[in-house]
Amino acid sequence: MSSLRLRQEIKSRRSRNRRIESGFRQDQNGSLPAFQESAEPDIIACIDIGTTFSGYAFALSKDLQEDRLAVHVNKEWISGNSKLITLKVPSSVLLTPEKRFHSFGYEAEWKYGQLAADKNHLGWYYFRKFKMTMMQNENPNIGTSIMDDTGKPLRAVAVFCAAIKYLRNHLVDALASTMKGVEPNWILENFSFQWIFTHPVNWEDQTKQVITMAAKQVGINNATLVPEAEAASFYCQVSPLHRINTRNGEMICLQTLGMKYLMLDLGGGSTDSTILQLTTDTKLIELINSTGNLNGGIKVDAAFINFLMQIVNEEVMEKFASSFKADLSYLHKEFEIKKRTFDPKSSDPIVFKLPTVLRRIFEVNMKQALQLKIEQSEYGYLVKLNGDTLSMDPDVFRGFYAAALENISSSLLKVLYAKEGKDCKTIVMVGGFALSPLVQNTIRTKFPDMTILMPPDPDLAVMKGGVLYGFDNQPVIYMKAKYTYGIGMAMPFKNGVHPDEKKFESNGVSLCSDVFKINITQNQDVQIGEFESRTLLYINRREQRFLCIPVYLSTVREALFTTEGTCQYLGKMKITLMSTRDEKAPISVKMALTFHELVVEVTDEGSGRTIRDVFADSPHIE
Structure with a gap:
């Protein structure tokens, strides 16, 4: 977790509180000096209660202003098996015979196992995978009861309340532990929180009220609910996506206006297939969804x-x-x-x-x-x-995977063959089940013509995305270029401007080598996935049959030559020149940025031939 920034915030607020208290003691009228609270929450936290595993993610608003990936989760949960280390905890709740909270997650599983071994478990309330149990009821709502391990009923709201309270307290305890002498209550009193809760995309309003009421019973009155597919999408928009199946040079950009993509949430209990589209007015809309219960x-x-x-x-x-x-x-x-x-x-x-x-x-x-x-x-x-x-x-x-994989494939086909699935060519896989290489291979084999992507931590995509949704529930369309991007080329030599050591002759023309021709400038506002201004190159040798174009970035805004220390070579574009091309037509070079890649497109306007390739958008670290 970002303990440095958090410690700085805690230290600052403790100092401020001491100043306020000191001023209060010195104020003869006994009035507390006014303090203006910010409308923006200090901490955004997302609680994700899944069928098999649950967890939380959080971020400081100040961190997200600088880095959209500055979202943190609990480091690890102790499972009792050294080989099983998880960043989420089993969705298991244990209550005492008096219906008081006892434990959650691995601790609940262990305690209930001990009680059962001693034949003392029958009076206790143990709920495992309670979210799935609730959804087996018809039209679940705030009045719905669910059965525990031994068949005893309890209202679903009470079970969700226990889970939410545990995860909320665990998060606050973790925040307090970053600085000595800080109590959890102090964190709650001195930091404003925005709480996000995720839910399956097909939940009705009456079912969502179970979470809302449970949160209120814990003291969370400002709960914001977001569909899991939408939350995952917000994370995938800013995350470096792993290419499970793509074509060379294909741009990976979920912010392309009008683009459709299928968010495949492969959870522990169910698989949700949702086609999303970013409309021309930058709204993320759901076109169609299909939920496959018990297919995870x-x-x-x-x-x-x-x-x-x-x-x-x-x-x-x-x-x-x-x-x-x-x-x-x-x-x-x-x-x-x-x-x-x-x-x-x-x-x-x-x-x-x-x-x-x-x-x-x-x-x-x-x-x-x-x-x-x-x-x-x-x-x-x-x-x-x-x-x-x-x-x-x-x-x-x-x-063991056969039935699940067959059902997942059928669910995908159902959505893709619907009229809303027309022109959808991309699948984004998230959820813990997506981590399975067998699942990845199956989806790639079953859908060879689809672009298949996955974030680096798909099991955390929903709850991390929930935090990003809480920070700004509008998709990120524009960004500032991190560096300056361009190509290396030769230009007509200018005396007094270009250094003599870079002068050379070609076909009787004096040229300057290693010129850095800029396409995108550092800190320039660019629309994500859209090609920026183009550079035109002309061929001066009629017999030339290919052209190699070196691609560079510079860590400073302005650079003149690719040989400068601020420039770094990223790779090259090689385009074949047809013998039938229009010799007077130029070669155009265009560049676009996604959140984590530089896309270069080269077009021979003399033949119409176009090639595209993808490069890292940051300097190589040696």
């Missing part, structure tokens, strides 16, 4: 559990799941680790440990060694058990 990572989990049921049978699995909650939680974590590390290209077997108690329950009830049962099953040649170590062929593991 949770469907892969279900396939794995079904596989175990086929091996040990349903009765044994039920006894294990109902009586050994801690071991079941361990099994889920083991499988989660394998999901995150599975390489679909590898032929190595997938190996993980089964809980010893599961094997024992099977052998006591079935009077047969589990190893022997596996050998006699349809998986006999593909799955091996050695003690408690289960080893399976990667094809078996890959099969």
Whole structure:
């Protein structure tokens, strides 16, 4: 987290408070000196309650004014397994028999497992994946009740309230911990917050009220709700997008006016396909959406559990799941680790440990060694058990994904084939399930003609984007150029202007080499994704069949030559010159900036041939 800026803010406010208190003591009238609060919030925070995992992101408004990517999340959550480190926490709530909050996330899972092991869990209220449970009700609203792990009902608002309160307090505690002697209440009293909450795009207003009411019960009266797809879009607009499937030189710019793109949110519980468009009046609108419940990572989990049921049978699995909650939680974590590390290209077997108690329950009830049962099953040649170590062929593991991937592909086709999907050529993948290489490969294979993109941290895109939405709910269309961009070229030599050492002759003409011809100037206001002023080049040799154009940037506003220390070579553009081209026509060079790339387009106006390539927009760091 940006602890330096935060510490500076805390220190400044503590000093201000001391001055105010001192002035108050010296004021004979006993009146407190007036302090004008800013209308802009000091801190923007987004809470994202997902089906399987939840979390928060936050930023100081002052930081976002300088850098739209200055959004921070909790460093890591302790899962109890050193191999499973997550930036979000399981959506699990544990309440006492008196319906008081006890714990959330990994701590709730651990405590409930201990209670179950001692047979003391029946009076407690444990909710796992409660968001999905609520959505299984018809028309969920503030009066909807959901069932806990043992079938006891509780209003959904109370469960969401517990989750929101925990995440809010965790964030405030983290902020307070950045400076010694600062209490969480002091943070709440001296910093203004804007709270953003994300929700699935297809939620009705009555369902959104569950979050709004739960937030109010925690003391958050200024809650702003934003659809997950829209939040993710705000983050992807400013994030360097990873190209899973693109064509050479293709511009990656979600701010192109009129452009349609499909935001594919691959979450733990569901997959949401939403086509968004940035209209000519810079409004981000939703054209169509489709939600596939239980098509996310949770469907892969279900396939794995079904596989175990086929091996040990349903009765044994039920006894294990109902009586050994801690071991079941361990099994889920083991499988989660394998999901995150599975390489679909590898032929190595997938190996993980089964809980010893599961094997024992099977052998006591079935009077047969589990190893022997596996050998006699349809998986006999593909799955091996050695003690408690289960080893399976990667094809078996890959099969756990089959149904989910088929449903995701069908959902995408449904949206893309709708009339609103016409001319949509780009898919942007976000969500934790998008991290899976197998998922990425499948989408790329199923949709080879689509441009497929993904931000560097897709599992955090929604909650980071929620912060950006809270900062400015209008898409970013313009930006200031970070550097000066141009090409290296030769120009007619001017005595007294150009240095003699750069003079050379070509076809009887005196030229100056290494001239830096500027296309975009540092701090120039540019429309993102739009090509700026062009440079025209002319061919002075009739037999010339190709042209190489070097591309440079300069770290200063003005540079004369590419050999200056402020200039850095980015690469070159090479265009073939047709023998039939109009010899008098120029070669035009145009440049455009996205948030993280420089796009160069070269057109031979004598033949109509155009090439385009993409370069880094910042100096190389050696």
